[in-house]
Amino acid sequence: MRIFIIVFVLIMSLIKAGECYDEPSLPNIESVAFSPDDKFVAATGLDKVIYLWETTTGKLIKTFKGHAAWIKCLAFSPDGKYLASGSVDKTVRLWDVATGKVVQIFYGHKSWVYSIAFSPDGKYISSAGGEGIIHIWDITADRMIKTLKGHTSWVYSIDFSPDGKYLVSGGADKSIYLWELTTGNIIKKFQGEGASLAHESSVYSTVFSSDGKYIISGSRDGTIGLWAVATGNRSKVFKGYPTDIYCAAFSSDGEHMITGSSDKLVRLWDVLTGRHRGYLQGHTNDVIVVAFSPDDKYIVSGSADKTICMWDAASGQFIKTFTGHNGTVMSLTFSPNGKYLVSGGADKTVRVWDVERGKQIAAFSGHSDSVTAVAFSPDSRYVASGSKDKTIKLWKIVDNKLIRTYTGHSEDVLSLAFDPDDGRYLLSGSSDNTVRLWVTLTGECYKTWTKHTEDVICVGFSHDTRFIISGSRDKIVRLWEIKTGKQVRELKEYESWIYSAHPTPDMRYIVSGSRDGSVRIWDVATGKQAMILRGHTNDVTSVAVTNDGMNIVSGSSDGTVRLWDVATGKEVRMFQR
Known part of the structure; x- marks a missing residue:
């Protein structure tokens, strides 16, 4: 639980002109990511540069330069050795964290790359963006191995299942899809009760629970959905947001959920009852x-x-x-x-x-x-x-x-x-x-x-x-x-x-x-x-x-x-x- 709270606190501190972190101050934060051991945090904005800080001291360690336009998304590999980035320049880049050098560049997207994720074994990268297509890249072979088609508009969020067999995606078409990676087929389309779509507006966030049994989704319609992977049914709807929900995450025990929105508040929810348990406001720390x-x-x-x-x-x-x-x-x-x-x-x-x-x-x-x-x-x-x-x-x-x-x-x-x-x-x-x-x-x-x-x-x-x-x-x-x-x-x-x-x-x-x-x-x-x-x-x-x-x-x-x-x-x- 604590780690997710730290992520949100860090986002807020970066937005406030880098209060705890070395300059430079980013013009607009597009993405942040923790290394798996929590020792480093990477962030990127509209200046086409990725910044790497040491978490405990706030010291700026490295900058990664190479993208020709805004960088929209970041993800560390599971072993922390590599950092992947997706950009408005339509490329996906793989960086060596130790050296700051670009290792591979993947071409294939015809529009902005909006979301990126590593497979749990670190062998593959998934990327999605403006053309509604998801690409799967084999890092070792340095090539695209699969293209997933089904979304009719921008794909905002992707996440691998913990066993690496499935991928969940959400997008501007208000849909959430579950993909089987061996075949590349959609095996589930998640729908709300009496509705043909998952949400009433764009889906900004989709995340698997740690046991792979559930998916949570956050939407611009101001609701959060909790979905059972086995049945595709929506188990619960969390309401009460006046604004867009940008991100969500489960606690490691699966009992609680934390969400972040454009009203600058972090909210804590009880998964079992669906009740709203409280706020984290003004950078409240443990x-x-x-x-x-x-x-x-x-x-x-x-x-x-x-x-x-x-x-x-x-x-x-x-x-x-x-x-x-x-x-x-x-x-x-x-x-x-x-x-x-x-x-x-x-x-x-x-x-x-x-x-x-x-x-x-x-x-x-x-x-x-x-x-x-x-x-x-x-x-x-x-x-x-x-x-x-x-x-x-x-x-x-x-x-x-x-x-x-x-x-x-x-x-x-x-x-x-x-x-x-x-x-x-x-x-x-x-x-x-x-x-x-x-x-x-x-x-x-x-x-x-x-x-x-x-x-x-x-x-x-x-x-x-x-x-x-x-x-x-x-x-x-x-x-x-x-x-x-x-x-x-x-x-x-x-x-x-x-x-x-x-x-x-x-x-x-x-x-x-x-x-x-x-x-x-x-x-x-x-x-x-x-x-x-x-x-x-x-x-x-x-x-x-x-x-x-x-x-x-x-x-x-x-x-x-x-x-x-x-x-x-x-x-x-x-x-x-």
Whole structure:
């Protein structure tokens, strides 16, 4: 879900004269595209040039020149090595991303090329445009292998099915067609109830769901259609737009849909009910992480807007903003003495802040990718950081230097925690599905737990350091005994990813936050769910518990931070800047 929101935010920021990205400012944005690893974004306008930026820093990396007229569409190959473009000059061009050089030029269109797509295996490119014809190109053979005819006017949108066997197209003739690529035949024409056409006006967007079972379409008639591929029937119509709908995308779980329109709003929809769930307006960015101060007086939140906000927990009053990161703030925690705050970001840095003054006092560089986890040692003298570069680093604050690097994880390090007693041990969770316990002083991996089947997003120690907890995208929270290494409890009533989990100080309960928008409280003794706290309208990305165990704070992709009463399960306060 989050990735689609970022796409729209980026489009809006580019339109606003490149607020976050290096010059030049484009005269009019025609198309934008993310690389598959999200490290780069390409955009093009009316100046016949393609610009490539680094996503985290906004640095302009490369320009691609060669088209003789406006460029209307862009697409990265699945491996990210190539970029395809279609233009008003009637050509399709394939570019080497690393060198910026054109590799191939495909001729054959007799009008503007309006839409372009790579097959899932990266072997083929499909292009469509003004003459109502779709071409399929074999990249290796450097030739056109198929022409699909059926549309009677401009084809605005094309998309390959996830298995690469089919292609969906939508156009100015108000039609949506499903094509079988082996034969080149139309096997389905999608029609609305009692109508011969799919929409009452031009179809600007057609997209397959990730499982290939559904197609969503966006039209100039102000409606969105949800279509069942197997039957060709329209399952649902989403209405409520006063203006043209230009783009749409499914969430990865297929439960939600996001759309963009000419009124500059992004809308979120519930696929099952067809209900409109809310707006993203004014470049609202996700709240990625939240934390309580040790005395429970303050709440801090880190966001995709590159800032950290500090709130008074009792009154909900906004206190200050910490600025300095050049990318999303991905991890955040207070020092045990409450004097400092450490944060890690997509800009690959670890930053230490003086809480009272709101000033940065140290910045550590050394990771080669985003810093996704941070933790303070119990004596507040050291900071540990985990990164997408698969390493953990230990930093000494007073000397501003790197002490040690821990290696062993084979994927991103997503979560970290020091043991609360004396910091002798460091706990980590990773995208390699493992939980590891490290000897802080030597860097030795003391123990590894391997029962999770997906990314381990959160880890933590019990207050008596006898147990550890881990939460994963496999939708299970596990409780482990350190001494024996055995799993003593498995909490698995979740139907979605678990982003964060924390025990209460008395170890009676575990609090967790999930992708389904809920905060859940679990009884450790029985392993049963004791309470569900509902109020967030999007992923709950972070949870924390006060030291007295009476309150919970949660942060969400809906842009809010909420405070809950543990005894009653009621929301005490919502923090909005």
